[in-house]
Amino acid sequence: MGGKIFGIDLRKSPVALERPTAQKNNSSQSVIEVRRPSMDHIKRPSIAGLGKKHSDKKEKDRSLSKDKHAKDASRVLPQPKPVKLTMIMESPPALFIDPPAQSTGALISGRLQVTPNAGDVVINSIVMYLECTTSTKRPVQDRCRECSSHITDLYEWNFLSKPTTFHAFDGMQELPFSHLIPGHIPATTHGHIGGIEYSLHVRAKTNDGKEIESRRDLIISRALRPGNDKNSVRIFPPTNLSLHVTLPSVVHPIGDFPVQCRMTGITTKREDSQVRWRLRKLTWRVEEHETMISPACAQHAAKVGGEGKGVLHQHDRDVGNEEMKQGWKTDFDDGQVEGEFMIGIDSSKLPQCDVEAPNGLKITHNLVLELVIAEEWAPNKKPHQATPTGAARVLRTQFNLSVSERSGMGISWDDEMPPMYEDVPASPPHYLNDHTSVMDYTGDDLQEDMEQFTLDR
Ligand SMILES: [Zn+2]
Incomplete structure (x- = not known):
């Protein structure tokens, strides 16, 4: 790896990242202390629900569901999904004004559209997550998904409080949603080695165990007001x-x-x-x-000299x-x-x-x-x-x-x-x-x- 170990413990810093910027290091990589990328660091206590993460169990459950879907798609003939999930955004593109410390955030609003595809369907839950995906193009271990990217839920909507029947003869039904995205989180970024992306991820579960997912990218931009030259x-x-x-x-x-x-x-x-x-x-x-x-996942932590690096x-x-x-x-x-x-x-x-x-x-x-x-x-x-x-x-x-x-x-x-x-x-x-x-x-x-x-x- 040829990297250099920095003796910085990012856990000591509330902002999580205070590197010595004067480091005139021409080498392209160095091993440093780091926490798993998490929005915890930027959680504002006043914003309820922000930074809320899935429990490990739910995270595992979700990744299993994705894998299962991938297998289903390759082996079984496509089966009509019990409902179609679509989304209409009503708010303008999400734009934060001012730097993270001052921005008042951006309001998003829209409607989740649920359309029964084949007869009446009983849906136990419809949950939507505002997800933040951080990724690196230089993972500690090549082709390791855990090393390459990490998903954090910033907010969660639970549309149904109890199992609900969607009748075919009612056609499409709309579930409105809105949220004030706090202005201190980083804007959508597609860097050469790192990226930050946001999406709205919907999961509906029927009472007979079927799951329907839908995901939509949410681009968040930031603008600084022009001041004096x-x-x-x-x-x-x-x-x-x-x-x-x-x-x-x-x-x-x-x-x-x-x-x-x-x-x-x-x-x-x-x-x-x-x-x-x-x-x-x-x-x-x-x-x-x-x-x-680039963080190392638990499995590959040894490559960078232990967890938290x-x-x-x-x-x-x-x-x-x-x-x-x-x-x-x-x-x-x-x-x-x-x-x-x-x-x-x-x-x-x-x-x-x-x-x-x-x-x-x-x-x-x-x-x-x-x-x-x-x-x-x-x-x-x-x-x-x-x-x-x-x-x-x-x-x-x-x-x-x-x-x-x-x-x-x-x-x-x-x-x-x-x-x-x-x-x-x-x-x-x-x-x-x-x-x-x-x-x-x-x-x-x-x-x-x-x-x-x-x-x-
Ligand atoms: Zn890994």
Whole structure:
């Protein structure tokens, strides 16, 4: 496995997941302590019934029933089911507004339709579960269903209080249902290594022991309200360069968003001459970082060194990038270069929204900017007669991007979130930082450009 054992006991944390995020570990997996993925961690005491799990007996009973159905389907000719179960959703798509700590949730409502197929039928129970399925594409044991996915019931509707006869001549009968899904649970996510899905699962049992099941996916999205733009300042010691960047507080997996950039300190004037940095190339890249803890089932716990442990997997990818060689305005007199450009996340890569789930699935996004600058020298009397010195640098910096679905219509815009300035360094700027780096630039493309550039002047 080659993994690394982390000495973290997630059971100590009420939020279940506080990994050291500064862990610069390039290996793709590590063994860490983990609980079985369970919604218990995110249970709010005030919401009755949430996080209620089937007892082990019921869980076993249910998986047996599924297996039995699978066998029935392959061996016996299909037999008409005593009733047909269909579902009509009346509520709009489930959308949580605001982050988990503040969201008021989403109301779902609909009607369960029960239609006798062949004569009158007595139904003992009709139960519907709001299920959460967490899954990993990198199970501890290949092809083990218990290692790969886990189902938790978040809510349960019992439609019948006693055995009830559904008469054929009455036709379809409708059973209404509704529920307020609490807003702190993670939204539906289809990551590269981990997933969270919700469904409504109905089970009806007849008085002669037949069982009818029906399942419908329920997609839950989350939208963060747009707030004021975020202003960030990044410095690049030992140079005098400062980069001022303005980004939207929230961006979306589909569509473009504007970025304003201004770099100051590009000109250093001496008595007779000046040395200055010319921006030659700007590259942006949107990175998606996903981590997931694959739990081991009881049977395979030994593979990860005992129960309560799992394997941490990481997956990083780019979901958009572009290289630009023009589109900005340089003013050596003022000593600054500025421009605005559009950034688009590539929707063909099926980017995910940010998520952090108690089972260890976490997806975040970064915007990485790289600026290639070339040094040149000019006499103060003739500032346009510049000569490249041959020195070139790459300035690299990154910003957190908050990616969520669009909040769309129906949002009260009168209570926007306060501006967030956490990226602006306290003044005076400190010279030790993790945000930026300056490196020598060794690319060939710039040298070619620079020869041309020299001839032009
Ligand atoms: Zn297993």
